[in-house]
Amino acid sequence: MDSDSNNTKSIKIKNVVDQLVEGYKSATQLQLLLSHQQSNHHIDQTRIVSGDPDPVNELIGKILDSFYKTISVLDSFDQVANVSVVLESSRNASCGDDSATPVSCNGGDSSDSRKGPGVGKGKRGCYTRKKRSHTWTVEARRIDDDKYAWRKYGQKQILNSKFPRSYFRCTHKPTQGCQATKQVQKQEHDPNLFQITYIGHHTCNVSDATQAKTEPLDHGIVMDTYNTLAATIAHDHVDANIQERENDISSLIVVGEGMVKEEDNNNYDHNKDCCEGSSTYSDLSLVWPDVMMSDDRQHHQNHYYHGEASTTSHQFSFIDNDQLSSLFDSYCPYEGTSSI
């Protein structure tokens, strides 16, 4: 094939991708708007988190799914291999300095580098630290209230802290490049309580229901495989307002798969229930017995969020800060909150 033909084909595909990206953007924005409105109206959030989806959100989810898959297919062609890069840089430009994506010394290969060629002792510690990745913190009486498989990769004594902090990453990182990590630390004031900080979203293949359990319940935003991005972005932009909105919006506590308890935030402690059937419980008992609770009859979780910007490792991020700010400025009834 001659180069002109290739160029024409490449341009056409690029145009198609551009159109799809626009569609994806629009659908994501629509979903954010609807989610935001729903959260403002205290809709039946139990239905959302329990997996009985709101039909509108479900529909949008399907649209996003279609866009995502189509773009992914096109993205896999050599001609448009730079699409995600373009999108990524576009997003970064709009989100400011946010070097959250880890970069390995070998050019970004996220797989387990230990077995790779050319990795010598000099490479140890050579990485770009994740900065301002999407994080949220959970206080729990057990560290396994999610069904992901975690692999411990480090432990560190933290200054002025009685207990060491343990570092876990998703077991599927080597095989699927999942960037999710979590940090677990015992609370000083209550050694039976663990502060678990989740960093980044899982991109590995697990059920949405499972993921929903470990993602922050973002006041009505459904967290499924493809709109995690939307939720993440919304999360980041709404986070600044959440503190002030906490008094108005009931928080949610997942008390079991498919079960949700609504909680008045004046009564955090009364939500105590069992998270039965965690498939990783036994695993974690084995891998990190010193932090497992002897009495796991009581495990309540208080979900609260770090207001850190999210930009980590989402291949398709289409909404920039200005768009979202104006979006929420237009629709957010909570005036006078901190500017983003």
Add this chain to the structure above:
DNA sequence: TACATTTGACCTCA
């Protein structure tokens, strides 16, 4: 043998 954990070394960032 394969996979997970431990732990000291090393790097980044505030």
Add this chain to the structure above:
DNA sequence: TGAGGTCAAATGTA
């Protein structure tokens, strides 16, 4: 410059 986060060799376990 030190604290915190990650790497990767050594070690443990099934």
